[in-house]
Amino acid sequence: MSVHTPTSHRFPENAREALGNETLQRGLASAKVGFRIRRSEAAARLPEFETLRDESRDIKNHTLAHIDLYLEAFEKRVIERGGHVHWAADAAEARDAVLTICRAAGAKSVTKGKSMISEEMGLNAFLEENGIEPVETDLGEYIIQLRHETPSHIIAPAFHVLKEQVIETFRKEHTHLDPDRVIEEARQLQDEARQVLRERFLAADVGITGANFLIAETGSTVIVTNEGNGDLTQTLPRVHIVLASLEKIVPTLEDASTILRLLARSATGQEYSSYTTFSTGPRRGEDADGPHEFHVVLLDNGRTDLIGTEMQEVLRCIRCGACMNHCPVFGAIGGHAYGWVYPGPIGAVLSPSLIGVEEAHHLPNASTFCGRCEAVCPMRIPLPKLMRHLREREFEKGIPPATLRWGLAAWAWLAKRPALYGLAMRLPVRLLALLAGRKGRFRRMPLAGGWTSQRDLPAPQGPTFQAMWDRKGGRREASK
Amino acid sequence: MADAKPNVALFVTCLVDLFRPSVGFAAVKLLEQAGCEVAVPRGQTCCGQPAYNSGDRADATDIARRTIPALQPFDYVVAPSGSCAGMIRKHWPALFENDREMSRLAISVAEKTWELTSFLTDVRGMTSVDAAYDGVAAYHHSCSGLRELGVREQPRKLLESVRGLTVKDLAHPEECCGFGGTFAVKYPDISGRMVSDKAEDIEATGADTLLAGDLGCLMNMAGKLKRRGSAIRVRHVAELLAGDTGAPAIGEGES
Numbered sequence: 255m256s257v258h259t260p261t262s263h264r265f266p267e268n269a270r271e272a273l274g275n276e277t278l279q280r281g282l283a284s285a286k287v288g289f290r291i292r293r294s295e296a297a298a299r300l301p302e303f304e305t306l307r308d309e310s311r312d313i314k315n316h317t318l319a320h321i322d323l324y325l326e327a328f329e330k331r332v333i334e335r336g337g338h339v340h341w342a343a344d345a346a347e348a349r350d351a352v353l354t355i356c357r358a359a360g361a362k363s364v365t366k367g368k369s370m371i372s373e374e375m376g377l378n379a380f381l382e383e384n385g386i387e388p389v390e391t392d393l394g395e396y397i398i399q400l401r402h403e404t405p406s407h408i409i410a411p412a413f414h415v416l417k418e419q420v421i422e423t424f425r426k427e428h429t430h431l432d433p434d435r436v437i438e439e440a441r442q443l444q445d446e447a448r449q450v451l452r453e454r455f456l457a458a459d460v461g462i463t464g465a466n467f468l469i470a471e472t473g474s475t476v477i478v479t480n481e482g483n484g485d486l487t488q489t490l491p492r493v494h495i496v497l498a499s500l501e502k503i504v505p506t507l508e509d510a511s512t513i514l515r516l517l518a519r520s521a522t523g524q525e526y527s528s529y530t531t532f533s534t535g536p537r538r539g540e541d542a543d544g545p546h547e548f549h550v551v552l553l554d555n556g557r558t559d560l561i562g563t564e565m566q567e568v569l570r571c572i573r574c575g576a577c578m579n580h581c582p583v584f585g586a587i588g589g590h591a592y593g594w595v596y597p598g599p600i601g602a603v604l605s606p607s608l609i610g611v612e613e614a615h616h617l618p619n620a621s622t623f624c625g626r627c628e629a630v631c632p633m634r635i636p637l638p639k640l641m642r643h644l645r646e647r648e649f650e651k652g653i654p655p656a657t658l659r660w661g662l663a664a665w666a667w668l669a670k671r672p673a674l675y676g677l678a679m680r681l682p683v684r685l686l687a688l689l690a691g692r693k694g695r696f697r698r699m700p701l702a703g704g705w706t707s708q709r710d711l712p713a714p715q716g717p718t719f720q721a722m723w724d725r726k727g728g729r730r731e732a733s734k
Numbered sequence: 735m736a737d738a739k740p741n742v743a744l745f746v747t748c749l750v751d752l753f754r755p756s757v758g759f760a761a762v763k764l765l766e767q768a769g770c771e772v773a774v775p776r777g778q779t780c781c782g783q784p785a786y787n788s789g790d791r792a793d794a795t796d797i798a799r800r801t802i803p804a805l806q807p808f809d810y811v812v813a814p815s816g817s818c819a820g821m822i823r824k825h826w827p828a829l830f831e832n833d834r835e836m837s838r839l840a841i842s843v844a845e846k847t848w849e850l851t852s853f854l855t856d857v858r859g860m861t862s863v864d865a866a867y868d869g870v871a872a873y874h875h876s877c878s879g880l881r882e883l884g885v886r887e888q889p890r891k892l893l894e895s896v897r898g899l900t901v902k903d904l905a906h907p908e909e910c911c912g913f914g915g916t917f918a919v920k921y922p923d924i925s926g927r928m929v930s931d932k933a934e935d936i937e938a939t940g941a942d943t944l945l946a947g948d949l950g951c952l953m954n955m956a957g958k959l960k961r962r963g964s965a966i967r968v969r970h971v972a973e974l975l976a977g978d979t980g981a982p983a984i985g986e987g988e989s
């Protein structure tokens with residue numbers, strides 16, 4: 255199922271299910287540690303890593319400030335090179351653009367490189383409905399396509415699937431292969447997928463890839479992969495379609511190179527991904543290979559609405575996944591619980607912007623603001639700050655439950671009146687201390703069920719500090 | 735000002751005020767040992783994070799607006815919490831972007847606000863304390879202090895001078911404990927998993943004591959450790975540094 259009907263509004267239930275899913279929990283526990291170590295080692299090995307983060311942030315800020323100009327320049331170059339650009343305001347327009355190209359090419363099957371925009375568009379289900387078979391060629395994407403699942407991580411789509419499950423899936427789906435074959439190691443799984451996919455590559459009429467960058471100066475699109483599947487996807491079929499959201503644009507090749515130095519290091523801890531592929535237009539007369547047609551579908555889907563708002567900074571994102579790899583909430587529940595295409599901290603800020611705060615209101619709230627995402631984001635996106643903006647927007651719209659809003663209002667009213675607050679707190683605090691008695695903590699507490707469902711509540715010591723300070727006659731004013 | 739005793743306002747924090755005054759007194763003692771004149775200005779209740787982090791910017795702004803004058807007259811403001819000090823230092827100025835006069839005041843208060851252990855070492859140059867504690871402690875870096883204020887080595891450095899104390903590192907020292915203020919109550923299952931993982935990490939060190947610099951995180955971790963039946967004693971780092979370990983540990987009774 256590639257169509258993403260959001261289930262973000264059920265986030266607490268999704269999370270509970272994820273926490274109870276033992277297989278998922280096993281996978282999460284081992285995977286997150288590896289990502290973190292590799293990223294920190296890669297960053298430490300490059301002395302200019304922090305400077306590159308500043309430069310990359312500035313490149314994107316500059317680009318976003320002039321995005322219309324750069325996109326127009328990009329389009330012009332693509333056309334000069336014999337390609338086509340299709341502007342899509344939303345997912346439906348983007349799907350239609352792809353279908354029209356596929357129909358014109360008489361396509362029956364399309365191969366696909368990894369693309370989150372394709373997920374955002376719900377492209378696979380749409381193509382199937384229209385009699386065109388999409389074949390994912392990234393190993394992770396291929397696995398979850400066979401399993402009828404959605405990606406749970408933006409760079410490791412099958413993050414949630416254990417090796418044993420992949421073996422099971424391959425045995426079930428690859429019925430034309432010898433049932434007694436040995437597949438135990440990751441390597442063997444890769445080989446088997448390669449073998450099966452090879453035929454699909456040759457049969458495909460259209461190849462669809464995503465894009466990590468669009469380069470205005472040259473009209474090129476750039477993808478990075480570790481499997482080389484992207485290259486086959488875009489060079490073998492007659493038609494190559496690139497799916498990209500608008501903010502992938504950068505002015506120059508030089509700019510792309512700067513940001514590329516951060517991308518793989520932040521994502522997997524590699525210096526570069528194994529393959530970085532630049533595509534510029536269809537094949538020219540003298541070229542030995544390459545597609546005959548080159549199309550770029552440029553998806554907006556609400557992004558231009560963010561420009562000029564406090565949420566603009568999210569558009570610097572290069573989808574490296576570092577924020578989710580370091581997020582303790584993602585680490586506890588995995589990606590599916592977020593209920594839409596983008597999980598983790600980037601999802602928490604992007605999803606409400608793209609599918610609405612009503613649908614995705616939980617996501618920016620489901621953070622402790624531990625700040626680790628911002629600390630590792632190569633593009634220095636202040637993710638917690640953006641989540642807080644979204645919380646403010648929700649608060650203005652009255653989305654938080656009434657109990658929370660009233661509780662907060664009552665508390666804030668008191669907190670603004672220190673004398674009254676001091677008096678008002680003395681009694682309940684003493685009472686709690688008394689009730690806890692010699693135990694010093696509570697196992698259960700009315701109105702604090704969320705707390706005591708998971709842990710005991712330590713009791714207050716007794717009098718408040720302020721009361722004790724008064725009794726002591728402690729100093730209240732600065733001495734002259 | 736260098737030789738005169740600096741005037742320090744103790745920003746007690748709402749949790750210390752209500753739940754654990756002994757941390758406040760330990761902080762006063764340490765500040766006095768560091769040669770400061772300490773006062774506890776009346777006009778304070780809370781730094782406003784419960785409102786600010788719930789999207790209620792108006793109330794957070796109001797609370798800051800009313801607290802700033804109380805802190806303004808002092809040379810320094812010190813809080814036994816990285817989270818509350820971080821709120822004052824990093825976020826109060828942002829609340830008054832459209833109000834020049836208040837913004838100026840907020841910035842001046844922000845610039846003189848410090849987390850306790852960082853103030854003692856970075857500002858007052860304290861390198862050791864006169865305290866003893868017989869035990870092995872695991873230290874948890876609270877997130878706001880660590881990432882907003884860079885409080886990492888300061889408490890450790892002071893703890894090294896506590897006689898009889900051994901400090902152990904956690905396997906995942908940068909991992910959040912799952913407190914997150916209202917997060918712990920709004921998403922109890924997720925928070926519960928995070929604090930379970932933290933508790934396992936703490937237990938695996940073999941420590942008999944857990945220390946940290948933020949009462950919110952401490953109450954969360956103590957609550958979980960107690961729920962798991964652990965005997966590990968949980969204390970605010972200031973209590974140990976001040977040698978004030980007479981009161982029962984967090985979540986423990988008189989017995």
Ligand code: SF4
Nearest residue numbers: 571572574575577631
């Ligand atoms: S928000 Fe930052 S860390 Fe997260 S995916 Fe985007 S660029 Fe990477």
